[in-house]
Amino acid sequence: MTGFGGYYDAVVAGAGPAGSAAARHLVQSGARVLLLEEHRKVGSPVHCSGLVTPRTLEEANVETDLVLHKVSGARIYSPSGNELTLGDGRTRALVIDRAGLDQALASAAQRYGAHLELGAKVTAIESKGTGLHVIVERHSGTSTVTTKLLIGADGAHSRVARLAGLDGPKERVIGLGAEGTLSNVDEEHVQVFVGRSLAPGWFGWTIPLGNGRVRLGLGTSGHWKPVDGLKRLMEAFPEHFKGWVPSQWTGGTIPLWSRRQTVADNIMLVGDAAGQVKPTSGGGIYPGLVGGRLAAQTAIQALSKSDLSRKSLANYPRAWGKALGYEFQKGADLRSVYTSLNDGDFERLVRLFGNKRLLRLINREGDIDFPGGMFQRLTKLAPILWMFVRGPLRYASLWKQ
Ligand SMILES: Cc1cc2nc3c(=O)[nH]c(=O)nc-3n(C[C@H](O)[C@H](O)[C@H](O)COP(=O)(O)OP(=O)(O)OC[C@H]3O[C@@H](n4cnc5c(N)ncnc54)[C@H](O)[C@@H]3O)c2cc1C
Structure with a gap:
């Protein structure tokens, strides 16, 4: 059975920031694009603290106002509570409505002509001549879509990467996050808690949201559980976490960048699926948006030559490497x-x-x-x-x- 109108130049699996950015850049260049999202709502559930640079919103290029709060610096705490304050009053980072960002990006892709299908999960692929058959599961049943190119933008546990035989991240950090209220919030600064005894391999954080609200969290690598780390952190810094009332919990995997393959014949990976996540902070929105844009640029050239081989798609990792590889x-x-x-x-x-x-x-x-x-x-x-x-x-x- 063929669903969603049959043939597409490109199918994008995952309507997160990287996938929607790729879809939008592709349709803007005239490609016929199907954007598939396994959840029934774009942007939900949220697995993110939503701290980004102003540069990120420029790259996202959406009209919606997503900024909830502005941050001018960071206070870094050693395990014994010594403090280092960074920042000079200028706005350094923005706290955004993360679900709103995903929705705005997907809407922009749709506005330019991408076909968005919700509740549609990519489960398998089959080679078909010079293209692919993409098998998609929905509540109503299974559909097969024919395409020349599948872009895996399906996050940290990318199924597309596995199906294509592309290697996964060398290291994953597990993050636990929450939103809620605290008695004393420093509304200007992010707080970062470092130390092997508190957050082995990563750090703990609080991000002000305004009006006493915060997003906080802690990540760990290896076998440590972030929930234990967060408990230890709150006990070690009782003044900082006084009056904590959580209203919402979140969490997820952060696939840290390492040099790896991001293209195969008829397949490209972008965003978390490609490990485009800053190894220092775990921030993946900005590099994922850049990844989506650069993948689309290479894809357009490859589609125009009708050559979607791995060799032809290799311009994309080269371009990404030029933009961010050295930094990463x-x-x-x-x-x-x-x-x-x-x-x-x-x-x-x-x-x-x-x-x-x-x-x-x-x-x-x-x-x-x-x-x-x-x-x-x-x-x-x-x-x-x-x-x-x-x-x-x-x-x-x-x-x-
Ligand atoms: C606790 C935590 C806090 C974070 N905080 C920040 C932060 O403050 N700032 C920052 O820049 N980054 C942060 N990150 C990282 C950031 O959330 C990710 O790097 C970013 O979401 C990556 O975007 P993406 O589009 O690649 O993937 P995702 O946002 O994960 O989107 C992937 C999409 O694909 C869909 N999908 C998955 N499988 C399939 C399938 N088979 N078929 C169809 N659809 C599928 C998913 O439902 C999802 O919508 C944080 C991560 C965690 C875990």
Whole structure:
């Protein structure tokens, strides 16, 4: 049986930010696109804290006002409670309505001509001549769609990646998040709690939403449970979490970036499915939007040549690598340094970064989307930072221009 009108130039699996961005850029160039979302509502359930840079909303290019709150800096806490305050009053990040972003992006794709099908899950693929048959499950039954290209934008546990035999992420962080109210909220700053004893391999966070509301959470890597970490964090910082009343819980997997294949014959991966997630912070909205745009650009060229082979699609990972790959490699190296630190190191680092010259540099040039180059500049001002970079990490990309 053939559903959704039969043939499409491209089928996009997943109407998250990366998938909807890819779909919109494709239809804007004249392609016939089917956007499939397994849930019955775009953007729901939310697995995200919705903290983004202004650059992210420029890339998203949607008209809806999604900004709930503005943040001008961060307070970083060592395990013993020493504090480092970053920021100089300028807006650094925006807290957004994440479900609203997904809906606005999917609507934009539809407006330009993409066909959006909700409650439609990609479950299998079959090679068919120079194209593919995509098997889609819905409540009403199973449908088969014929296409030249399948874009897997189906998130951290991408089925499309598995079906295409493309490798998954080397490392996943498990995040637990919640929204609610606290008695004392610093409305200007995000709070970040670091330490091996509190959040092994990751960190805890609170993000102000205005009017005493916050989004908070904690991530861990390895076998640690974030729920235990969050409990420990709240016990260790009772003043910061006083009066906590949760109204909504969320959680999910963060597939950290590592170098991997993102194309196969007739298949491309974007967003979390491609591991386009910042290794330092887990932010995936901005890189996923960039991934969606760049994948669409390559796809348009490949469709015009009627060559959807892996070789022809390889322009996409090259373009993504040019845009963000170097930054992500540096981020991955920074993460390796981060995971090698013990609680004593975190105490020393929080004190060390209190140095006025270092703070001035971070406040002047710090960029949440592009933190990779900062380390080298910081070590020039404070060579003592080398002390925290051990063994083979000393030869990593961090130190190259
Ligand atoms: C706790 C937590 C907090 C986070 N906070 C932030 C943050 O503050 N800022 C930030 O930038 N990033 C954050 N992230 C990361 C961010 O949420 C993701 O990187 C981002 O959502 C990736 O977008 P995407 O479009 O690739 O995938 P997703 O947003 O996961 O979208 C994938 C879509 O595909 C659909 N789907 C899945 N399988 C199929 C299928 N087989 N067929 C059809 N549809 C399918 C899903 O229903 C979903 O709608 C956070 C992540 C977690 C877990």
